[in-house]
Amino acid sequence: MKLLSREQIEDLAKFKSEKYFTTSFFLDTKKRRQTKKEILLAVKNLTNKAKSILQDLGSEKAVKESALEDLAQIQTYCSRHLGSYGNSGLALFSCSGENFWQVLFLPNSPRSRIVFDKNPYVRPLSAILTEYTRICHLVIDRKEAKWYDVYMGEIFLIDSLTGNIPSQIKEGGFLGYDSKRIERHNTSQLHEYFKKADQKTFALFKKNRFDWFLLSGKDELLPDLTNMLHPYLIERLKGRARVSPGDSPSKILEKTLEIKRQLIIQEKEKLVESFLAELQKGGLSVAGLTLTLQKLNRGEVQTLLVTRHYSTPGRSCPNCRSLCEDEKICPTCQNKTEKVVDIIDQAIESAMDKNSRVKHINPPSGLQGVGDIGAILRYKS
Ligand SMILES: [Zn+2]
Secondary structure (H helix, E strand, C coil): CECCCHHHHHHHHHCCCCCCCEEEEEEECCCCCCCHHHHHHHHHHHHHHHHHHHHHHCCCHHHHHHHHHHHHHHHHHHHHHHHHCCCCEEEEEEEHHHCEEEEEEECCCCCCEEEEECCCCCHHHHHHHHCCCCEEEEEECCCEEEEEEEECCEEEEEEEEECCCCCCCCCCCCCCHHHHHHHHHHHHHHHHHHHHHHHHHHHHHHHHCCCEEEEEECCCCHHHHHHHCCHHHHHHEEECCCCCCCCCHHHHHHHHHHHHHHHHHHHHHHHHHHHHHHHHCCCCEEECHHHHHHHHHCCCEEEEEEECCCCCCEEECCCCCCEECCCCECCCCCCECEEECCHHHHHHHHHHHCCCEEEEECCCCHHHHHCCEEEEECCCC
16 A cells, blocks of 8 residues: 555554554665665665564563564565565554554655564654645636646546636627626626635645645636635645646646646755855754754754755663764763664654654755754744
């Protein structure tokens, strides 16, 4: 099953075993970065590492056996399916003791890992979903209006409306009286049509909570329709494409994705720019691992910026979960800290726990010049 919605994550999170571990397995399967052989080797290394962790956990026999069975099933699944696997990531959740098994195909790569816990470990799934923008694209002409939902690279027609408003005033009547009347009638028909279009869009917004709204149609129609839109829709209005309601969904998808790519680049450029500007004037940003982790520990981070796929080791406190670069003693609670292989991964999780936004910035960017990690702060302390 493909990961497409929050509901799937919520459903998965409901599973809990009182007795056994649930094994959560995440795998980066992007073939552009690695060969099939390397991916399978990663599976082997992960499961071996998980086995030794399981030994250290010292759980009772039945619990251990269930988890070992999970690992065996994961290995079997991977060796059978990875050869022809086309998605960027894979997530498997297993609790053999309770006969629980779930497969999720991921549109983006997670960090490869295995986690044992009572529940399925779903945070990486939420992280993937927050990277996706839901777009509502309304394509309209005088004849009809069509609403498309574009999400995770797929398009669905979600609503439509018939207008059938004559495009031109026909020459008719005497002394221009009729043509004026027809024009007035035509304008009020168009007004009604736009009003319905606005209401439908707003209803769809309430239902689907799209992030961006695109409105496409002829120049002569758009200004009047835009003027009638609800302020919430205006706030989300991000652009238009050269398409009409008669175009195929695949053409509309292609044009929507073009706009989306541009918007994402612009949005991230703007974010990095304002982050760097704040940094320069000593305002509401910090850069570099040490400072960013400090701010993160104190819950002061509004937006965490990380160069995509940047990874480095660090330390974390098992007692208060503070993160640090290399302090052996936790600066918050004076406990001994432990080494972690990837402190960036932990920083991203901690940010999500504290309701901070996380933005992965594609290199090259100005973020690389200041340590590949930084934060925009909620307030100045
Ligand atoms: Zn601590």
